[in-house]
Amino acid sequence: MPIDLPGTPLRKAIKASKLINGKLIEIIKQRKADLADGKASLTQDILSHMLMTCNEDGTYMKELDMATKIMGMLIGGYEAVDAVCTLIVKFLAKFPHIYDAVYKEQMEIANLKAPRELLNWDDIQKMKHLWNVAQEVMRLTPPIQGSFKEASTDFVFNGYTIPKGTGPTPYTYVPFGGGPMICPDKEYARLEILVFMHNLV
Ligand code: HEM
Structure with a gap:
């Protein structure tokens, strides 16, 4: 049952996902800097594609949304x-x-x-x-x-x-x-x- 109480698997999962998202956001920020400095390729992987592709209204995906999508792919992929x-x-x-x-x-x-x-x-x-x-x-x-x-x-x-x-x-x-x-x-x-x-x- 999705009840967020201390000691429950849900609480542990929420903590774990915060930790993983934090790590992924560090990687995303690093990649942004590398792309700006020409140290990373625009097409090297899905992260570069997500950073370089804007929505129809010209806005870019938020870092947390990117982290969530990467997690989805990691889980789905394994x-x-x-x-x-x-x-x-x-x-x-x-x-x-x-x-x-x-x-x-x-x-x-x-x-x-x-x-x-x-x-x-x-x-x-x-x-x-x-x-x-x-x-x-x-x-x-x-x-x-x-x-x-x-x-x-x-x-x-x-x-x-x-x-x-x-x-x-x-x-x-x-x-x-x-x-x-x-x-x-x-x-x-x-x-x-x-x-x-x-x-x-
Ligand atoms: C045999 C292997 C796999 C099966 C059976 C499978 C099955 C599915 C199913 C049933 C969905 C939901 C589709 C729907 O809502 O209609 C889905 C979504 C998704 N899968 Fe897979 N999948 C597999 C492998 C993978 C792999 C290898 C990846 C990534 C590397 C992956 C990434 C995703 C993602 C990102 C979504 C969400 C798509 C969205 O919400 O638009 N899947 N998959």
Whole structure:
């Protein structure tokens, strides 16, 4: 329950987030100074992009908002991908014939590489079976649950009438959400899952 009392996990989380935001704001200030001095690149990472991009009204994002977004990306970037990889391992252990097919596909890719040669974009595109498995795992056990969406009014889309209250039926494949708030890093997540699972398998 979100009750802010001493000793509760919520109170500890609020304290921790203040500490982390303070550290992130130091990094943001340092980057601002480095950009002004030409010591950092304008395109080096998302922090530079956030500092250099203004809103439509010409204002820039506040430091605390940037820190909050960075925290969102850190949490999203670790926990959901970890959960998917863990669940893929669980399902591969349960269905050996699926593991065999994934292993065969990954070994075909690995066997065409020179020793210690890193994976490249074309290799990733070949991992079709592994990605099918990952998608099926995310359909059955979505790592982020509870971000339900349902139609708030009746509306017409592409000629179909969608009545108020319509929501996805259980086991619909929407692990990354949908619409304007869809996970912005879903392609990066795909890359992380495929590279990690390739090495593990
Ligand atoms: C398998 C991995 C992942 C899954 C299943 C996943 C899932 C989701 C879901 C369901 C949402 C909410 C979408 C909605 O409200 O409709 C979301 C939002 C978000 N995700 Fe992911 N995500 C994953 C990986 C990542 C990674 C790797 C990052 C960052 C590096 C990330 C960053 C974000 C951010 C910043 C948002 C908030 C977007 C917004 O509010 O506009 N996610 N993700």
